[in-house]
Amino acid sequence: xxxxxxxxxxxxxxxxxxxxxxxxxxxxxxxxxxxxxxxxxxxxxxxxxxxxxxxxxxxxxxxxxxxxxxxxxxxxxxxxxxxxxxxxxxxxxxxxxxxxxxxxxxxxxxxxxxxxxxxxxxxxxxxxxxxxxxxxxxxxxxxxxxxxxxxxxxxxxxxxxxxxxxxxxxxxxxxxxxxxxxxxxxxxxxxxxxxxxxxxxxxxxxxxxxxxxxxxxxxxxxxxxx
Numbered sequence: 001x002x003x004x005x006x007x008x009x010x011x012x013x014x015x016x017x018x019x020x021x022x023x024x025x026x027x028x029x030x031x032x033x034x035x036x037x038x039x040x041x042x043x044x045x046x047x048x049x050x051x052x053x054x055x056x057x058x059x060x061x062x063x064x065x066x067x068x069x070x071x072x073x074x075x076x077x078x079x080x081x082x083x084x085x086x087x088x089x090x091x092x093x094x095x096x097x098x099x100x101x102x103x104x105x106x107x108x109x110x111x112x113x114x115x116x117x118x119x120x121x122x123x124x125x126x127x128x129x130x131x132x133x134x135x136x137x138x139x140x141x142x143x144x145x146x147x148x149x150x151x152x153x154x155x156x157x158x159x160x161x162x163x164x165x166x167x168x169x170x171x172x173x174x175x176x177x178x179x180x181x182x183x184x185x186x187x188x189x190x191x192x193x194x195x196x197x198x199x200x201x202x203x204x205x206x207x208x209x210x211x212x213x214x215x216x217x218x219x220x221x222x223x224x225x226x
Contacts, residue, residue: 003038003090003210005203010196011081014046017068020087024155027089032151037218038090040157040206044195047080047168052146061171072156074127074146082164082184084195084202087157090214095152100213102127102145105158108205109143112160112198118142118188129160131183140183160202162186162195 008023009015020043030036049067051059052074059076060067067076079085092101106122109129113120120142123130129143143160161184169182185193 002216003040003088003207003214005040005042005206007042007199009043010199011044011194014081015043017045017048017050017079020045020085021070024087024089028150028153028155031089031091031153031218034218037216038088038210038214040203041087041089042199042202043085043087044081044083045079045085047078049076049078049168051076065171070156072146072148074144077144077146077159078168079159080164080168082162082186082194084160084162084198085157086160086202086206088154088206088210090210091153091219092149093213093215097213098147098149101149101154102147104209104213105145105206106143108202108209109158109160111205112201113142113185113188115201116185116189116191116193118185128158131188138181140181140188142183142185142188160185160195160198162193162198 020041023041027036027039049061049065050070051067052070052072055075106129110120113129118131120129121132123132123139128141128145131140131142133139143158145158146156148155161182163186164184166182166184166187
């Protein structure tokens, strides 16, 4: 068995956040119970702000826009059209390998960005994928990562800015970071690069990099907890 990728909705067929969250929970239950192998949902959301467990009141939108509280790590972020969102629901081989898992997601997205000539990288102390600022400019976040691991099985995942409008980030303190900005593949390249344009490449990277660290068969290891 290999990782199953499901493309469940892309522009103009945007996916409501709550609908995708319900799907995640159902698949998570199936993977946890050993009824399913690893699944990665790929989609574009209708515009929404979501607040992770570490969100503070000062992080919230300044215009009163509604926010959905979620059970992932991290703080406040935005999802919407033009942004590729991925939800890997996979059982980790090493129940203590959460940091390795996050770094694997980062590496996959870095590799995709580099294909477009973007000098994407990690920045110490900050999760996600970044373009480092030069000559006094701020670092710019290209992709956010926020996860949850329950019974050794992951939920939530990553959001890669492709062609989305960056204006919604001006209404919040994205991910609680006050000294950096946000960017997109389109912004960095000067080209219009939509989520559909990167889907094949993202799937290829995730398949190659996740396969060594996740259980590829439906299984319920005894005592698996996180």
